[in-house]
Amino acid sequence: MGLLVFSAFLVAHTLVLVYHGAVAQFPPQLDPNEGVRTDFQPSPFNILTGFEPRPPGTGVNPDGQAFRISGQNLKTIDWTTIDRRAEEGWWHLYQFGERYYDIDITWRPWRDLQVDLDFFLPFYGFRFNYTFVFPEGFVAFSYPHYIQPPYTMPNRHWPDEPDSSLVAAFMSEQSFVHVGDTRLSHVWYRVVSRPITADLCWSDVAPELAGHRIPTRTYAGQQLKTAYGRIEDPELLDIITRDIQHGMVGARGFKADYALIVTWERMGYGGAPKITELNLYDTVKKWQNTYQMVIATDEIRTYVMFNYANVNWTSSTQAGALFGRGGKQSAMVGFNGGNGTGWYSLPWSADGNSYKLVQYGSTQVAGRWLARVDEEIEYGGCSNNSIGILQLDKPQATMLGGFTLNVTGPCFRITDVLKMQIDENTLDCERLDMVMARCVVPVNSIFKTGQVIIRLSVDGGKNYPWWNKFYVLMPSLARRHVNLINDPVALKNNWRSFNPDNLTLTWPNYNISVNPNAQVDITLWGYWEDVLGHSFVEVGSIARNTPNRGSYSFNPRTLAKTDMMRDAWRQFSGGLVQVRVSQDWMKDRGDGIYWSDLVPFGWYFHDVWQYQLGSNWATDMCIDWFQYDGRRENFYMFLENKQPCPCTLDQAMVDIGRYVALSDCDINGDHRCYYTQGAQHCVVATRSVWTGAGQVCCYDWQGWLMFSQDFEFNDQYLRFYSAGVPYRAHPWGSFPYKRPPYVPSLSNFYNDLLPYEYCCKWAGHCEFYFWRRMTSGCQDYRPPAVGYIYGEGHMITYDGTRYTFNGKGYYVLTMLKSRSNNMMVQVRMEQPPKTMWNTNVLATAVTGVAAQDNDSAIVEIYARKEFRRWRYKTDVYVDNARVFFDTPWQKLQTFKGVTIRSRPRNMNMSELEVMFDTGLGLVVEEARGTLNVIVSVPPEYNETYAYRTDTYGYPRTEPATGIFGTGKCANFYRTMGLLGTFNNDKRDDLTTPDCNVVNTNYPASEIEARNVYYEFGERWRADGIRHQLLFQTKFQPIYNPISFASSHYQPIFDPWRNQNATFWESLIFSREEVQVTCQGSPSCEFDYLTTGRREIGIDTLMNERKFEELKRLGEKKTISCGPLQKNIGVLKYPPGNSYLDGVTVTFTCQPEYFLHGDQQRTCINGTWSPGWWPWCRWRDEEYALKWFTGIIVSLLILGAIIAIFWYCNSLKKQKQKQRGRPYAIGSYAPRTIKDPNLAKSAHNQSHQLPPTVQEPQKIGNTHNGRTAMPRFSETTA
Structure with a gap:
């Protein structure tokens, strides 16, 4: 055996016990004269009305009654005025005994009692409205099956033998100890409830002011019900609630409405001898066990507290113990779920060291152990182990940060240097007490979602032996403590509007700070990103140092912007509203910071945008985004083939693995559909492509895919039609999360949702948005x-x-x-x-x-x-x-x-x-x-x-x-x-x-x-x-473990065989009834006959038919031709259409337009019938063009006529002119002569031609000025 080394020292009225390098720290024995725990001091609340604590060094109280109870004064004591804790100083036990209207079950013949509860008590997944109190140190919810030790939990022979649900404070064979004919042992119980009409707020009345001496008791002017075994006591429940919250993380929101308090006082071990000498009273009573169980609940959560005052024996004679020690099995301490659900033991359960339950504890009080037991057993308080699971006060929090984590695991010493690692961040933590430490996760420290590992170090970061899993929520799905209230009457007063007159926000002011006089700041945090990085900073405020009243209203037009970030209007157009404690929120013991939902900041920057960009600021912002987004990488080309939209709603509902309901447009949930008006249901791809983009598909009330290509370009149409579009950034984000466009929620808000506000809501030009975000078709979609x-x-x-x-x-x-x-x-x-x-x-x-x-x-x-x-x-x-x-x-x-x-x-x-x-x-x-x-x-x-x-x-x-x-x-x-x-x-x-x-x-x-x-x-x-x-079979039990492990099982193959029918079956239903009920479904008939339960057969029938229809419609292979482009003014019929094979689409124009192109197109085997794209022209423009065309054509015709007339007239004049001239004789071109001699001769002869050939002459002979007509006409060749 090794050397056990202990060292003890007092620090601020606290006893610190160091054992093997581990620390168990708790207050020392409380003195009634000291003001450490006022609720456990002798007072009018827990001792006597008008009873003063005894002076130090005296053994007699001022009224002359002996403070110590002995065998000599037993007959003279009025037990209705005595606090049974006072003699031994058991102040960590809650009041018990006759004075507090407890019932003693010792007088019952079989020494156990069924207690009917007026409330539901959740335990280990079950819910009970009754319990059984047993003298053997436990409370059960059914009669346990045991004969003698050792006990096995859970019962290995279940379900052939009962496996009882029970809470064991000290489960062992026990006896009622007597000294002579005076009984020392008692088992007390009472049920405590909170009055229904009492104020739901916490009581500010000191416990010492409450009187319990007379049956007529009041609280806040209301008379309380008082009866033995059942009382109304809100003050006691408040004390129990406070002790639970101080002893266990995660209980801050809990408030005990009901409690069952059972106290085993001075119980002896099973087989203990009877003491006959009355003078041994003082000696005998010290060697018995006294402990208490408190079960507190609000009918949702249940906490169990064990308070051990005195443990001197550990097992019974039936267990083989000698004088209460040793044996086969010591007392069991823990929780048995029952019905095979499992057993959870506390330290030293079934161990010979059970007496340490008094010396140690999981809370700050020695001898007090705490656990939450409603759904699964959560061990409360701290431990002296060197490694283990870290307990957290909340299982999840928002990615934005600004939250606190109260943690427990190891018992914290004053000299410990606490550090916590969450994801990739290392934080300093503050020791609150021995049980709890407080770690603050700052803003802008985590940019990812999903499960992360939290580790805790007590040695300054050298080792992190305590750990647990923690879930980081994306901002769009996280709990929103700041509620942005939209006025349902004045629709203009909307947080998404850019020109409201009044805006209101609310927050839970009672949790944000523990200081009732705290002030808060209401600030704006904007988000911006580009292709290289992102920024999430405070850009302005709504109010500073305002009282923490839980609500605030203001006029954005008169809002002072003195602290607005310089040039914030250039980058930040949306973000979140933050409410935080004004005075160093990180040191406040409350939540400190609350966040709102993502919201555009049009109402905050409206006047600045209008001053800087002019009256068309919204259109300019839309066009700027349109041009910027067009210069970025084309994510659409990667998304279209990888994640095509399902053609119909039925396909989308069946495609479970690839698509899931969009959180804000879900037919089975939130159906605001703010960004997808007119949609019955929207789905989003369950994963993004490598660019971070994600597909969104929406379906109208006929189940057809909605296309942005069918949008009518006017601001009124947006109220009832806004199709789903692919997103550059997936709403859930994607790996690596920490850089754009992969940041969960924020990247999607900045890249895809804010542009919708610019273009569609503010500028009224949604065509720019839909040109960049066209709905993906379903031509490449293949159903699962x-x-x-x-x-x-x-x-x-x-x-x-x-x-x-x-x-x-x-x-x-x-x-x-x-x-x-x-x-x-x-x-x-x-x-x-x-x-x-x-x-x-x-x-x-x-x-x-x-x-x-x-x-x-x-x-x-x-x-x-x-x-x-x-x-x-x-x-x-x-x-x-x-x-x-x-x-x-x-x-x-x-x-x-x-x-x-x-x-x-x-x-x-x-x-x-x-x-x-x-x-x-x-x-x-x-x-x-x-x-x-x-x-x-x-x-x-x-x-x-x-x-x-x-x-x-x-x-x-x-x-x-x-x-x-x-x-x-x-x-x-x-x-x-x-x-x-x-x-x-x-x-x-x-x-x-x-x-x-x-x-x-x-x-x-x-x-x-x-x-x-x-x-x-x-x-x-x-x-x-x-x-x-x-x-992993250790997690959940099965219906029948014995039968499940049996190898002799053989199912029934034909339930209609007469050999499978029994007499008892015929008493419950007839086989004709089965046939009528199941309507010819073999599956329904099988289940009805084998189980004998009509409801099971009907469930099978309904589920079968539902799936058949789901499979038929969801797996149906469709052929789509894709959306037909249409221009402004074009109307498509029928309006709900998915452009599927065989569908004929008819196009018309609005009354103020004229149609051009083919009026009808038919989808044939994935291709549209030949034709021109339909488009419409404005009627006034059409008229103008027609008039212009008519005028131009008329002018052209008139010009042509004039030209023809001029041409004909010119010819006529030319002919007339030529008639006044002699005929010209044409020249003759001789034939080419190849012989050079002949050519030379011809050349010489050409110089000897007559003058008529070389120069035209007048026709006829001229003689004395008159011309004589020739005898024949000579013309040119």
Whole structure:
């Protein structure tokens, strides 16, 4: 054994005990004269009315009554005036005994008592309105099944034997100790409630002022109900609430409305001898155990507090102990969930060192232990361990920062240097007390979302042994404490308007600061980014040093902008409103900072923009953005082919893995649709392309895809039609998150939403926005394939085959292993609860599903068991960590390679969507303790040839392989499993891992059903050898562990056989009733007959029909021709149209326009019929052009006529002129002579021609001035 070294010292009335380098720190024994804990001091509240504390050194009180209780004065004591804590100084116990209207169950014959509660008590997922108090040191919610120690928790023989839900403060065989005929031991209990009509605010009345001496008690002028065992005491509940909040992180919002206080006073160990000598009273009473249990709840959260005053024995004689020590098993301390849900023990449970429960504690009070137990057991307070899980006061916070984290894990010493790492940031933390430390995450420190690791160091950053997971929320989905109120009457007073007259905002003023006189600053934080970096800074303020009243109204027109950031109007046009404590918010013990939603700052910069840019400032800003965005990288070319929009709403709803509902335009949730007016539903791609862009597609109320190309270019049209457009920045952001355009929410707001405000809302020129953000078509869209497992093992495969498989255990639902994908989805199938005639159901249903794709996180979803479904229907684990989706800001969470979403209006986690980055999607729906699972696989998961290219990259010819044999499995990548083989061929759906094909019909005969069970289904069992098991069975129990592990199970194959009918069945329903109810559905009939429950059969029928319609419409392959461009004034009929194959579109013009181009176009096999694009011309312009054309044509015709007339007239004049002239004789060109001699002779002769040839002469002979006409006419040749 090693040397145990202790050192103790007092620091500020605090005892610090150092043991092996670890510290357990708590106040020393409280003296009633000291003012350390006023609520535990002797006072009119907890001792006697008018009773003064005894003077130091005296043993007699001023009224003469002996302070110490001994055997000599037992008969004379008035116990209704005595505080039983005073004698021993048990001030960390809450008041108990006769004086406080407790009931002592010692007088009951069997020494246990059922206590009916007037409220619901959540415990370990269950909810109870009753409890049983046992003298053996525990409170149970059903009679436990135990005979003698040692006890095993949980009961290994459950459900054949009960496994009781219980809270054990010191569970052991115990006895009521007597000295003579005087009983020392008592078991007290009382139920405390808060008066219904009492003020809901915290009481400012000191506990000492409350009187409990007489039954007539009042509080704040209201009479309180008082009865033995049940009282109204708001002050005591306030004290309990305060102690819980000081002892455990995350309890600040908790307020105890009800409490059950049970006190075991001076209990002896089981088998203790009876003391007959009365003079041994003082000695005997010191060697008994005294402890207390306090269960406090608000009917949502439940906390359990153990207060140990004295522990002198640890086990009973029945456990083999000798004089209360040793034995097989010491007293058990902890929580048993019951019904196989598990056991959680506290330190020294079933350990021989149970007496240390008094010396130590998880809170700042020695002997006090605390835990939260409503849903899962959360250990409260601190620990002396050197490594462990860090407890946080909140599981998530916004990416913007400016929040505080109260943490606990190790017990903090005064000399500790605390540092915390969150993501890539290292922060200094402040020690608040031994249990808690406060760490402040500043603004602008985190720019990513999802799970991050938080680590804590107590040695200045040398080691970080304490850690936990923390979720960072994107700003658009985070909880908004600052509410920007839009006036519902004066619509102009809207935070998105640029010229409101009055704006109002509110915030929870009671949480932002602990100082009631605190003042706050209301500031504006703007966001800006370019291609290189981003900026998130304070650009101005609304008010400074204003009282913290929780609301503020102002007129933006008269708002002083003296502290506006220089030239902020040039860059920052939107951001958030921040409310923070004025005086150094980081040192305030409240929340310190609150944020609003993202909002444009048109109302703040309006006058500056108008002064700097002129009256058309909005149009100028729109055009500037239009030109700037056009110079950036063309993200559309990468998005169009990678993420085409589904053509119809039905396809979008089925495509679970690739698309998810847009948060602010969801048919099942928030339906504001501010940026997509007229849409019934919008979806956004679950992942971005490499540029950071994301696809958004919206659908009208007929289910057709809305196109921005159909937008009418006027500001009125925007009120009821605004199509979904692709975003340059995905709303969720994407890796690496910290630089644009990948910053979650903020990049999307700056690049895609603010331009909508500039162009569409402020400038009225939405055409600029839609020219840069054109809706993607669906020409390249290929729908996914969906499979379904529902009811009691009923399957509908990807290719449409139906069959039933009732295996018990873990099975591969679907899997794919290829070069680019390693997908695995497994299900857990077990027998549901027994039938109404108490026989086992010879069929199974899905109670758990686990999935992983590539190296993503492993997602596990379990159906909760009976009586644990009052709050949550399922339990969800991601990489072994439990996650919840019961608050609006937790509805969508992203993890490594996977996103999980719960529908906004679903608060019980009964409908979950799991979306992997690869495009695989799951919908898990809980129904009466079972799970129905839809699996959606993208078209890339279809059967593909594994060897398309050889080692040199040349293509290979796909071999002709039949559906039988091993060739398919060897040469093809195939999606296989219980949901069949995805290759659009039903014949090989039931293919085993060995590539054997099993054939069946629907409904199957008994022989076929047996063949499917043994030759196909059982081959897909996930045994951990052939297929790795994804399930972690330690998390969730199963209905019947004994039956689940049994190898003798054989399902029923034909429930209609007479041998399967029983007499008890006929007393509940007839088989004719089954046929009428199920309307010919074999699945419904199977479930009805095997379970004997009509509601289960109807659920199966409704789910089957719903999925059939979903599969028929969602998998329908559509051919689209893409949107037809139209110009201003063109109207398209019918108005709701997706440009699909066979659709004829008719175009007309508005009354003030004329139509040009072809009036009708038809989509034929993906191509529009030939024709001209339709366009319209303004009627006045048309008239003007027609008149102009008519005038021009008339002038041209008149000019032509004039020209012709002039030409004819000219010819006429020329002819007339030529008639007055003699005829000219044309010259003769001689033939060319090749002989040079002849040529020379001809040349010589040419010089001898007569004059008439060389020079024209007048015709006729001239003689004395008169001309004689020739005898023949000579003309030119």
